[in-house]
Every structure is written in structure tokens, then in C-alpha cells.
Amino acid sequence: MTTELPADIQSSSSEIQTDKPSSNWLPPGLALQKVDERIMTLNVGPQHPGSGHMRLIVQIDGDYIVACDPDPGYVHRGEEKMAEYRNYITNIPHLERPVIHDSCNMLYPYVLGVEELLGIEVPERAKYVRVIAAELNRCIYIMYWLAIYGIFLGHSTMFMWPTGDRELLIDLMEKMTGARVTHSHFIPGGVRNDLPANFEEVCLRQVNYFEKRIKEYAAVFYDNPILISRTQNTGVLSRQDAIRLGVTGSVLRASGIDFDVRKKEPYDVYDELDIQSIVMTEGDAYARSKIPWLDMMDSCNIIRQALQKMPKSGSVRVKLKPNPKGKGLDTVYKRVESGRGSLGCYIVSDGKPEPYRLKLSVPSFRNLIALPYLLKGEKLGNMPSVYWSLNYWPVEADR
Amino acid sequence: MLKDLLTPETANVFVGKLGDILEKAIGKPLGYAINWGRIWSLWPVHIETACCSVEFGAASSPRYDIERFGIIEAFGSLRQCDLVVVQGTITRKMAPRLRLVYDQMPEPKYVIAMGACAITGGLYFDSYNVLPGIDGILPVDVYVPGCPPRPETLIQGCLLLQEKIKRMKARTIV
Amino acid sequence: MSSDSNKPVEEKPETKPVVKKPEEKSVELPKFEKDISDKIVEKFGDKVEVAFVKKDRVGINVSRENVHDVAEFIRDGLNYDHVESVSGVDYPQDNEIAVVYHIGSYSDPTLARQLLVLSTRAQREENPIPGNDATRLPTLRDIFYSVEFHEREIFEMFGVYFEGHPDNRRLLLPEDWADIPPLRKDFAIKGR
Numbered sequence: 204m205t206t207e208l209p210a211d212i213q214s215s216s217s218e219i220q221t222d223k224p225s226s227n228w229l230p231p232g233l234a235l236q237k238v239d240e241r242i243m244t245l246n247v248g249p250q251h252p253g254s255g256h257m258r259l260i261v262q263i264d265g266d267y268i269v270a271c272d273p274d275p276g277y278v279h280r281g282e283e284k285m286a287e288y289r290n291y292i293t294n295i296p297h298l299e300r301p302v303i304h305d306s307c308n309m310l311y312p313y314v315l316g317v318e319e320l321l322g323i324e325v326p327e328r329a330k331y332v333r334v335i336a337a338e339l340n341r342c343i344y345i346m347y348w349l350a351i352y353g354i355f356l357g358h359s360t361m362f363m364w365p366t367g368d369r370e371l372l373i374d375l376m377e378k379m380t381g382a383r384v385t386h387s388h389f390i391p392g393g394v395r396n397d398l399p400a401n402f403e404e405v406c407l408r409q410v411n412y413f414e415k416r417i418k419e420y421a422a423v424f425y426d427n428p429i430l431i432s433r434t435q436n437t438g439v440l441s442r443q444d445a446i447r448l449g450v451t452g453s454v455l456r457a458s459g460i461d462f463d464v465r466k467k468e469p470y471d472v473y474d475e476l477d478i479q480s481i482v483m484t485e486g487d488a489y490a491r492s493k494i495p496w497l498d499m500m501d502s503c504n505i506i507r508q509a510l511q512k513m514p515k516s517g518s519v520r521v522k523l524k525p526n527p528k529g530k531g532l533d534t535v536y537k538r539v540e541s542g543r544g545s546l547g548c549y550i551v552s553d554g555k556p557e558p559y560r561l562k563l564s565v566p567s568f569r570n571l572i573a574l575p576y577l578l579k580g581e582k583l584g585n586m587p588s589v590y591w592s593l594n595y596w597p598v599e600a601d602r
Numbered sequence: 603m604l605k606d607l608l609t610p611e612t613a614n615v616f617v618g619k620l621g622d623i624l625e626k627a628i629g630k631p632l633g634y635a636i637n638w639g640r641i642w643s644l645w646p647v648h649i650e651t652a653c654c655s656v657e658f659g660a661a662s663s664p665r666y667d668i669e670r671f672g673i674i675e676a677f678g679s680l681r682q683c684d685l686v687v688v689q690g691t692i693t694r695k696m697a698p699r700l701r702l703v704y705d706q707m708p709e710p711k712y713v714i715a716m717g718a719c720a721i722t723g724g725l726y727f728d729s730y731n732v733l734p735g736i737d738g739i740l741p742v743d744v745y746v747p748g749c750p751p752r753p754e755t756l757i758q759g760c761l762l763l764q765e766k767i768k769r770m771k772a773r774t775i776v
Numbered sequence: 777m778s779s780d781s782n783k784p785v786e787e788k789p790e791t792k793p794v795v796k797k798p799e800e801k802s803v804e805l806p807k808f809e810k811d812i813s814d815k816i817v818e819k820f821g822d823k824v825e826v827a828f829v830k831k832d833r834v835g836i837n838v839s840r841e842n843v844h845d846v847a848e849f850i851r852d853g854l855n856y857d858h859v860e861s862v863s864g865v866d867y868p869q870d871n872e873i874a875v876v877y878h879i880g881s882y883s884d885p886t887l888a889r890q891l892l893v894l895s896t897r898a899q900r901e902e903n904p905i906p907g908n909d910a911t912r913l914p915t916l917r918d919i920f921y922s923v924e925f926h927e928r929e930i931f932e933m934f935g936v937y938f939e940g941h942p943d944n945r946r947l948l949l950p951e952d953w954a955d956i957p958p959l960r961k962d963f964a965i966k967g968r
Contacts, residue, residue, distance in 0.1 A: 249696065250649045250680060250703050256696075276948035277696045278652050281729040284959055288728070297725045303653045303750060347656060350663075366663030373660075383752055384656060446882045449858030449922025460882050467888040468832065536833065536878055536891060538860070547878065549863050564861030564878065572925050598653050601948055695950035730958050730965050731950070 242269055247586070249277050256597035259574075259590070263583050271578040273571055279601040286561040291317050291527055294558070296387050301565065301599040303384045305344035307336045308541035309599075310389045312548035313561075315470055315537040317391040320529040320552050329393035329520055330471040331513035335406070336379060336388055337539075338502040338509070342413070343372050343384075344542035345495040348594065352492060353424070355587040356433060361424050368416050371409050378402060391527065393520025403510050414503040417496065425493060434488040438577040438589035441486055448573045451566045452544020453498065453594050456482050457490035464540040476508045488585075491592040495542070526556045543567055543594045567600035633772035640684070640710070640772075641764040642672035647683040649703055652690030654717040654750040661753035668753070673760050685712050685763075686740065690750065691719035691726055692733045701739050712767065714759055715742045718749040725749065809834050812854060812892070819849055827895065835893040843896040844914045847877070851919055855884040856892055859916070862926035864934040866961045872897040873934050873960075875913060879920070898936050904956055906935035907944065915941035933959040 241264050248258040258274040282301065286294050298313050299306035311333070318325060346369035353361025373383055378399055380386040388395050424430060440450070445458035455462055463480035465473045481497040483490040529552030538547040544566030551560040570593045577589050608616060650658075661668040662675045669675060673685070680703055692700060704711065715736055718724030723734035736742065743766060746759035806829065813826045813834050823842045827835035838846045850856045861878040877894040881887035901909045915938035916923050927938045928947040935957040938944060949958070956963050 249699050250647065256650050256652070256655075276950070277693060277699070278691060279693055279695065279731050279948040280652075280691055280726045281731050281958065281965070284963075284965060285726070285729055288965065300653055300725060304656045347659065350659065362662075363664050366660060367665055370660075370663065370665045384750060446857050447921045449860065449920070451860075455882070462882055462888065534828075534835075534893075536861070536893065538891075545860065547861050549861060549876070549878065551865055560863070560865045562861060562863035564863075568925065568929075569860070569922065572922060693950070694952075728965050730955075730963070 241265075245583075256601075259586070261578070261583070261586065266582050266584070268578045268581050268583055268586065271575045273574050275568075275571065275597060275600050277601065278598045282602045283561055283563065286558055288557065290556040291321075291391060291558065292523075294561070295390060296385070298561075298563070299385060299387060301563070301602055302344065302541070302543075302596055304347050305340050305542045306384065306386050307333070307340040307389055308344070308539060308546065310387075311337060311470075311539040311541070312537040312546055313550070313563075314389045314391055315539070316535045316548050316550045317527075319535045319537065320533055320550060321391060321523075321527050322530070323392045323521055323523070325393050325471070326518045326521065327472075328514045328517040331509050332379075332394050332398060332519055333389060333471055334473065334476070334509045335506055335513075336376070336386070336394070338506050339372050339376055339379075340386075341502050341542045342499050343369050343376070345499050346372075348495060348542070348591075348596075349420075349424075349492075352588075352591050355591045356430060358424065358427075358430065361420075364420065364423070368413060371413055375406055375409050378405065390520065390523075392523050393518070395520070397519045403513075407507065407510055410503050410506050414500060417499055420496065425496065431489060433585065434492060434588050434592070435485075437488040437585045438491075438581060438592065439485070439487045440573060440577060442484075444573075444576065445486070448576065450544075450570050450573050450593075452540075452542075452570070453494040454491055454570050454573065454592075455544065456480060457494050458486040459484035462545075464538055464545045468538065470537070470539055472509070472512075475512065476505050478505060488588050488592040491594070492588075495594065528556050529554055529558075538564075541566060543596060543599070544570065563602055565599045565602065567595045567597070568602075570595055571600055634768075636772040637767050637770060641767045644673050644685045644712070644760070644763070645683040646673065646675075646685045646687045647680045647703060647707065649680075649686065649700065650689055651692055651696055651700065652717075652719060654690035654719070657750040657753055657756065658687060658689050658716065661756045663753075666753040666757065668757055668760065671757060671760055672764070680707055683707055684710060685714065687714045687716050687756075688720045688736050688740070688742075690717045691724070692736050692739075693731050694733065695731070697733055697736075697739055700736070704740055710772075712743045712763055713740045714744045714746060714756075714763060715740075716746045716756060716759070717751060718747060721745050721747060805829050806831050808886075809890070812890070815854065816846065816849070819853070820846060827893070832889045833891055833893060835895065837895050837897075840896050840898060840913050843894070844916065844919070847879075847894060847916050847919045850879060850892060850894065854892070855887060856881045857883050857920075858922045859920045859926065860891065862923055862930055864930045864936060864959060866900070866934060866959065867897075868900065868961050870897075871900045873900045873911060873936055874898075875930060875934075875936060877916065877920075877923070901935075904935040904960070906931065906957060907937045909935075909937075911935050912937045912939055914939050917941050933957050935960070 242262050245261045245263060247261055249256055256277045260272040262269045299309045302309045346365040350362045350365040377383055380388040440458050442459045445455050445460060461480055461482045465478050466480050479501050481494050483494060531554045533552045536547055536549045538545050546566055547564035549562040550558050553559040686704055715721050719726055720736050723732055726732040744759045744763045746756055748755050809829045813829050816824055816836055824846060825837040827837045856879045858880060859877050860880050863876045865874040874895055874897045879892040879894055898913045899910045901911050913936055915927060927941055930936050931944055932946050932949050
């Protein structure tokens with residue numbers, strides 16, 4: 204391992220910070236005072252078609268970005284503090300809210316962690332139901348992400364197609380759980396309800412159609428020369444920097460590192476299923492935008508396998524005591540592969556019905572670190588494509 | 603007799619009265635026409651505040667297609683917008699920005715509070731960083747409950763807003 | 777349907793030892809994880825304390841004077857290369873705030889399952905003045921670049937100032953936040 208940081212990384216952050224110790228509690232933005240006449244400071248967001256719920260303070264020289272200072276926190280709702288006041292079961296609904304369109308994956312590490320704390324063994328069928336729900340949710344998340352990516356690039360068809368097609372899978376989830384997006388389906392000890400009658404057939408049919416449908420996106424989006432010229436060689440993250448910055452998910456796999464928690468540290472029944480983790484080596488925005496799309500096809504594949512291998516009957520949850528407690532002082536850190544990358548949940552229990560401390564280690568927050576580095580030297584017009592290709596969901600990053 | 607009354611001292615009173623008469627005569631039909639024009643081109647400002655924006659995006663999707671009711675997809679600059687859909691939780695950091703966005707929009711402007719968080723704080727009622735509803739900072743026209751509301755609910759809220767605009771007094775006619 | 781008879785049988789015993797009684801666990805410590813903790817203990821002796829050795833997780837407690845050296849050894853000697861998560865845990869009864877680093881590895885495939893849980897503790901102040909009191913820790917940013925935003929978050933949420941961190945600014949909280957750092961245990965949320 205090399206010890207020193209690359210020169211680019213060091214300079215990108217040293218330009219925006221002040222070195223006075225008194226400026227520690229300055230709000231972001233006020234530290235950007237060292238500007239000369241050529242440099243213009245732009246404030247992108249929170250009201251901006253290309254920013255979402257966050258603010259980017261961007262310094263530009265002509266058309267090129269000199270420095271970028273992300274300012275998240277517009278949706279910081281204090282999930283971790285609130286979790287300390289609620290018991291393990293009532294924590295479920297609000298812990299899935301950071302990413303409501305990926306809510307099963309968002310709850311997954313928490314549920315796995317609580318199961319380990321309480322010592323619960325999950326029935327086999329529940330594990331398969333969970334895998335199916337998680338993979339469907341991953342597709343739903345990626346479709347929404349893809350739709351917004353289309354908007355960011357001014358590609359209206361790519362907004363309309365994914366938002367329309369994801370309703371198919373939302374229908375499936377609604378059939379399964381009863382809610383459109385906030386399912387609260389995973390609970391410690393299994394899932395809330397068994398699959399409805401006839402679900403396997405409908406699911407297989409919908410998923411097959413969905414896969415056929417997303418393959419058509421190649422013609423309109425991924426092979427589109429305008430998209431390619433806007434995203435190829437834009438915001439290149441090299442393999443070494445991806446490791447050093449600790450990014451995760453599609454950003455990491457676009458830089459040529461094969462790391463998928465489903466494969467490397469399988470949870471539930473993922474070790475019995477055949478998972479391809481798609482890796483590309485370019486590390487640019489095009490690769491980062493293509494990997495989630497390929498992931499969806501892989502997810503369809505996993506769902507088909509899981510439907511085939513799932514036990515056809517059996518219970519889907521174990522009965523819990525009314526107010527479950529952990530067994531004394533214990534800590535647990537579980538991670539899963541969500542739609543954005545490795546999502547961890549660190550629970551410290553002190554034997555009370557409430558967690559002593561709960562920390563969500565969210566992939567969006569980890570990918571945000573790469574943003575100032577990637578934007579440096581890019582054209583301002585490429586900012587939205589680089590920003591959204593990081594698979595970033597601001598609500599999740601702020602928690 | 604009218605000539606006696608119309609002295610230079612009372613002229614402005616007459617003009618004012620004339621304005622009143624004119625407004626009484628044509629104000630109502632004209633206002634109705636103006637409001638009718640307004641309700642079919644509501645432009646929501648592009649400010650996402652929390653997770654309800656997912657369902658807001660889904661409402662513009664081909665299946666729900668909120669555009670057929672005259673609510674245009676959130677695009678463009680806030681100077682052309684006349685509708686704020688507050689999509690979910692407003693944190694203490696976002697609140698001044700939301701008010702700033704609202705103040706920069708031209709009149710007339712309408713506010714829809716979407717989701718439980720925007721109405722009362724919702725699930726985050728006891729969080730240290732969340733406003734208990736946006737009533738304190740914005741005048742809300744329509745509340746759309748749900749966590750998050752389904753796109754159908756949002757569409758119904760928009761239709762309610764259109765009903766409301768129809769009955770509103772259109773300002774500055776004469 | 778055909779294969780669910782043989783495979784789950786060999787899977788179930790794997791997950792069970794983690795959640796079973798502690799006396800079973802102490803008997804069969806996982807070999808690979810034990811090696812990792814042994815290497816650290818061999819290098820630093822009694823400066824480090826092995827908190828737990830579980831399946832795929834090795835917990836190390838270090839005092840704040842040695843955390844920088846231990847982290848450097850973890851990167852250079854053990855091939856861990858990035859930090860997944862930095863969590864603060866407030867312990868008012870011990871008068872300390874623990875900062876827990878979950879360190880993983882991308883470059884070494886044998887360590888892909890592993891997470892090294894490096895825990896250190898900072899002194900806790902009764903009346904915190906973030907940045908200007910004794911709640912301080914050395915930063916690990918010069919070792920693991922990925923802790924940059926995490927440590928900024930810990931600073932505003934717990935008031936732990938990271939010495940040597942180049943960018944100790946506020947990250948998530950509003951600009952006008954004037955209360956004590958919110959994730960400390962003595963910060964009570966309203967109505968609770």
C-alpha cells in the first residue's frame with residue numbers, strides 16, 4: 204500500500220479550507236473566501252434542477268470547476284438519535300424512511316443485526332422471501348435513479364420509461380407487502396406476511412417482462428451518442444483512488460474492484476444463489492451509470508433463482524416476545540448490499556429494549572467523499588452527470 | 603346635477619367610485635377567466651425537501667401523468683413557478699431556504715403540503731432538527747396526507763387546489 | 777425446490793455460533809480472525825486490548841495516544857485500506873466518548889469478509905465547548921482518507937475534535953445550531 208495521498212486529493216481540499224483554528228464552527232460556504240478575480244463562486248442548490256436536496260458550493264474558472272465543497276444536511280432528521288428512544292420493533296418504520304424506494308434493503312442490516320443480538324434463527328422460507336423483496340426493491344430504486352439521471356442529462360424519454368416500468372415492480376411489492384414504497388416488511392425473525400396466493404407466477408411473469416423491457420434502454424440511452432459524449436471520460440475515478448476514498452457500490456465496481464457484499468459476505472441465502480457482480484474498469488460516469496442497469500438484469504436473474512429454490516410452504520416468521528431485549532452489553536455490525544452499495548448498521552445494545560446507540564453507515568455518505576475530487580477540473584456542464592452517477596441519495600446521506 | 607357634484611375636490615372620489623362600479627361589473631367574470639387560465643398551468647418549483655419527492659416523481663410518470671390535470675412537471679427556474687409542493691420533512695436547515703424560495707416566486711403562488719412530515723412533523727415529530735409542520739413558515743393551501751401519499755392522493759390534492767383557485771379572488775384586475 | 781434439502785443443512789451451523797451462548801464461543805474462536813488479533817497484540821503488546829473476536833469481526837480497543845500507530849500498522853501490516861464507518865458512542869457513566877472505526881479491505885480478497893473494529897475513547901466534558909475543550913483525538917485522515925466526512929460528522933454530533941484534521945467544519949447540522957452536540961446522551965429530545 205502506498206502511504207502518501209495523491210497530490211490531486213490534497214490540493215482539492217486544501218484550497219477550500221481555511222487554516223485558522225477559529226473557523227472550526229463556521230458554516231460551510233463562509234470558508235470559501237480566498238477568491239481572486241478570475242474565480243467565481245457558484246451556489247448550486249438546494250433549489251436547482253441538478254442538485255436535489257443538497258447544496259454544492261462550486262468555484263469555477265471560466266467553464267472549469269476549480270473546487271467543490273458539498274454541503275449536505277438539508278434532510279438531517281436525527282434518525283440515530285430517535286432510534287435510541289424507540290424499542291427494536293418500533294424502530295422499523297422510521298429506519299426505512301431514509302430511502303423509501305429501497306426500504307427493504309434499508310431495513311435489512313438493522314433486522315439482521317437485531318436478529319443476531321436477540322439470537323433469533325429465521326425460517327428458511329422467510330430468507331427467500333426477503334431476498335426476493337430486496338432484489339425487487341433494488342430494481343425499483345435503480346429505476347428511479349435512472350429516471351432522475353435522465354432528467355439531469357435533459358433526456359426526457361429516460362425519465363418517462365423507467366418511471367413507467369418501475370410501476371410494474373411496485374405493483375408486485377404492493378401485492379406482497381400492501382404498501383407502494385414504505386413496506387416495513389422485514390421484521391426481526393422473518394417477514395411480516397407470507398406471500399399472497401399465486402404470487403410466484405405473477406412475479407415470474409412481471410420480472411420476465413421487466414427484463415425484456417429494460418434491455419430496450421440500451422438503444423435509447425446507453426448507446427446514445429449524446430449520452431456517451433457527455434459521460435465518457437467524465438469524472439474518472441481510478442482504482443487506487445477508489446480504494447483510498449473508500450467508495451462503495453456501483454462507484455467502486457465501475458473502477459475495477461470486484462466487491463459486492465452479497466458475494467463477499469453472503470447474508471441470508473445469497474450464498475446459494477448465483478450472483479454475478481458486474482465490474483467495469485473505466486471508472487468514468489458512463490461506467491458508473493451502466494453498472495446499476497446491468498445490476499438490474501442480474502437482480503432479475505436472482506429473483507428467478509430464488510423463486511425456484513424457495514420452499515413452497517412453511518412459516519415466514521418466528522414469534523417474538525412482546526418487547527425483545529438484547530442480552531447485556533453487545534455490539535453488532537451487519538452490512539448488506541443495497542441499491543447504492545454496502546450499507547452497514549452498527550448497533551450497541553446494553554440489555555434494554557431500546558438500542559443504546561444505532562449508527563447507519565450509509566453508502567451515499569461514503570460516496571460523497573469522492574465528489575470534490577471528481578469534479579475538480581471538470582466542465583460545469585458535466586456537474587450533474589458526475590454528481591448523480593455517484594449513486595447518491597441525499598436523504599440517505601443526511602439520515 | 604352631476605356637473606355640480608363633479609368639482610375638482612371630489613373628482614378623485616368619483617374616480618374611485620367608478621373603479622368600484624367597474625370592478626363590480628366586470629371583476630367577477632374577468633377574475634373567473636383569469637383564475638381559469640391559472641389552474642391549467644400550475645408550475646411546481648423544483649425543490650425537493652425529503653423522501654416524498656419519490657412519489658412526486660412517480661406522479662409525473664406515465665401511469666399517473668399529473669400533467670393531464672394541468673400540473674406541469676417540476677422544471678425550470680422558480681421565477682416562472684407559482685406552486686410550491688413541499689415534499690416532506692422540512693428540517694431546520696432547509697426552512698430558511700424554503701421561505702427564501704417562496705419569497706422569490708412571483709404572485710400569485712400556492713402551497714401544497716405533501717406528506718405527514720410537512721403537515722405535523724409526522725414520524726419525526728420528536729426529532730431535534732425537524733419543524734413540526736410548515737404552517738409556521740408558509741401559508742398552506744392544501745394538505746395532502748400520507749406517508750408518503752400515493753400519487754393518486756397527490757393528484758386529488760392538486761384538483762382540490764384547482765377548485766380552490768377557481769373560487770379565489772383574482773387580484774389586481776382594475 | 778430440488779436443492780433445498782442438502783444445502784441449508786450445511787449453512788445453518790455456520791450462522792449459529794455467533795448468536796449462541798458465550799461459553800461455546802470462547803472454545804472455538806475463529807482461526808483467521810484470531811490470527812489477525814494475534815498479529816496486532818504481538819506488535820503492540822499491552823497497549824492494545826482485544827475486545828472480541830467473532831466471525832468476520834475483530835474488535836480492538838486502543839487508548840487515544842496509540843490509535844494513530846495502531847491504525848498505521850493496520851493499514852501497512854495487515855492490508856486494510858478503507859474505513860466503512862466511524863461511529864461515536866457516548867458513555868456518560870465512564871466520562872468518555874468512544875469513537876469506533878470499522879475498517880475493511882478492498883485490495884486484499886482474503887480480507888473481504890473481515891471488518892476490523894478499532895475503538896478508542898476520548899475524554900468527555902460535562903459542559904462541552906466543541907473544538908475548545910479536552911475532547912480530542914488524533915485524526916486518522918492521513919492514514920485512511922475515507923474518514924474525512926465521517927470525522928466531521930463525529931465532531932458536530934459528539935464534539936470530538938480531531939487534531940490534525942484539515943477541515944473540521946460543520947457538516948449536517950444547521951448553521952445556527954447553538955445547543956450541545958445532539959448525539960450525546962445528555963441532549964434530550966423534546967417530549968421524551
